[in-house]
Amino acid sequence: MSKPRVILWLAVAALAGGAFYIVKERMAPAGAPAHGGAPAQTVAAQTAGMQTWQPTMELVGELRASEGADLSLQVSGIVESLSFESGQTVQAGTPLLQLVAEDQVAKLASLKATAELNAIILKRDIEQLKIKAVSQATVDTDEANLKNSQALVKQQEALVSYYTLKAPFTGRLGIRNVDLGQYLSAGTAIVTLQALDPLFADFFVPQKFFGKLKVGEPVKVTVDGYPGQSFAGAVSAINSKVESGSRNVKVRATLANPDGKLVPGMFAKVALDVGAAERFVTLPQTAIVANPYGSTVFVLEKTPDGKGLVARETFVKLGQARGDFIAVTSGLSEGETVVVAGQIKLRNGTPAVVDNSHIPKVELDPSVSD
Template sequence: MTVPAYPLPPAARPCARRARALPSSMLALALVLGLGSAALAADGDRPVEVATAEAGSLGRAVEVVGTLRSNESVVIRPEVAGRVTRILFDEGRPVQAGKALVELDSSTNEAELALARAELKLAEADAERARTLFDQKAGTARARDEAVARLASARASLALAEAQFAKTRIIAPFAGIIGLRQVSVGDVVQPGQAIVNLESIDPLKLDFAVPDLLLPRLRPGQRVTVTVDALPGRSFEGEVYAINPLIDERGRSIALRALVPNADGALMPGLFARVGLGLGSGSAGVVVPEQAVVTRNGRFFVFRVAAGTAEQVPVTLGERSDGRVEITAGIAPGETIVVAGQQRLSAKTKVEIVGPDGVPVGTRPNG
């Protein structure tokens, strides 16, 4: 059954109209109140917190791995064959440059040296006699020249004998720590046979590599921070002193070498090292707190305060580190910038500088 639709009584119709119009009235009221609040807020200066832009630049660090090596390293080897007669070092102990380490049997060399000296003495006498006879017209020029040649040969033989004799005494080529010997007294060693290693470990060399994309930011003198698993909780500082001019084609990496001081001898050659290489930004700029930077429409801005007005300034960013950001263009050192409250600012807005507690700086009590 269809229910007939009866029209509302005339007295009820205004009520219905008022009920339907109520949301529009509330909306209008809210709009008026909102505009009134905005107008009230626009009448006063906006409170902001500020900071001073500092001159400087930030760099980032790249983390890589490397290997510690001796500053100088050599395996002591004899140049002549001989029997070991004396070992003049203690294993694992420091030695000075020029210290005798090993002596070989030199009896044969001593005999050769004595023979060479005797032959030189005879050659000197023969040469003097030949010169005298030639000057007295009693000898020929040929005899004089042959005597002089024999003298030169005798001198060369003596120098050779002295050199061979010197090789029976092996000395340290530089100061360092002596390693573990591989021979004993009485052993007969051959030329080139390993006797003991010598390592210079203060400072140590640090070899590591970084991606070739970092080439523009590499230079001698960059600082490195070194940690090793063998010494947890300790870190060591070093400095890059050499960059390999040849890039590794397979790994697309650049080899670098740094020096790491090791006065206490805590580090040893061969240790695996974790390396932090500091990379400078390569451009001078200013450093500001990171919260000072505002992003709008994909661009970066900072509000600069001057004469009570905050002005929106476009900036170019550099590196970020520890809550700070590098500004490479747009802001000069010493300028005052907004670090809190900039969300309520427009391109140019009158501002009042307040502290973190909201109290205006000019009304803050002294002390």
């Protein structure tokens, strides 16, 4: 073996031996001679309790309007009148803009006059047919002429309506993009209209949770614009396919937005309940001691004479964190007394005294106070 490899293997062995010694030293049995005469350390401690938690996934998504469109006209023309203001809330059918359409209105009047004349001719020829003054072919031609003229009237009425922009649904208008007297080409975006109540929150869920998704499951939505505030909603639709690229399924939640705080396009964080509720041993997160070789906590136990307490460091496996608490999946039992502050002063076997006079408040759903 080459000399550099020998040096490398010696270094690895030294590091492994050092790590083993550290773990062995820290996890030595309580009451070891090394700490037999150590003074008692003052710590804060709490009893490990059980809590029922609903498993929740934190996902990212985007807010979408239940109905939304960039409004435009399918004909060109000059803006004759504007009947709205930017940011205004309008009802479905409200006129918003009118293009100059005198020539189209005049043509409509001409076609209506022709249709009325054809109706008169048909009525007269029907009376004439009764006395054999005209033939049946003449009446048939009159009927065809009347139907054709009436169809032309409907066609022109539709064309005239194209020169008027109306709100297709109730919602809030955005910023106006046109001005009075401006020439508009067909398809020019005039203003955006968004229905804000309710709103949709679209997000993606990994396919392994597809079987647990159900319409009606509650969700909580948070956005950066309102820190510390959540908006309640429920799953309203689950896509019928999984995206082939990401292997995620698209899910849509519906949430009420009566005050219009939320708007489409916002980046959202979605908390989705998945599966049945579970019970966990929970601790304040301050109780956890993070080490390179794993997470530990200090448990306080009575001394053999029953007159004092001694710290015992034990490995724990952690689960989901929620607020100021964290779930412990193994390594700790309900009812054990765990140090939540002052662990830096402890080693395995250190005598301890509990003083909870300055223990911080812990909450499942903490909020930032001003």
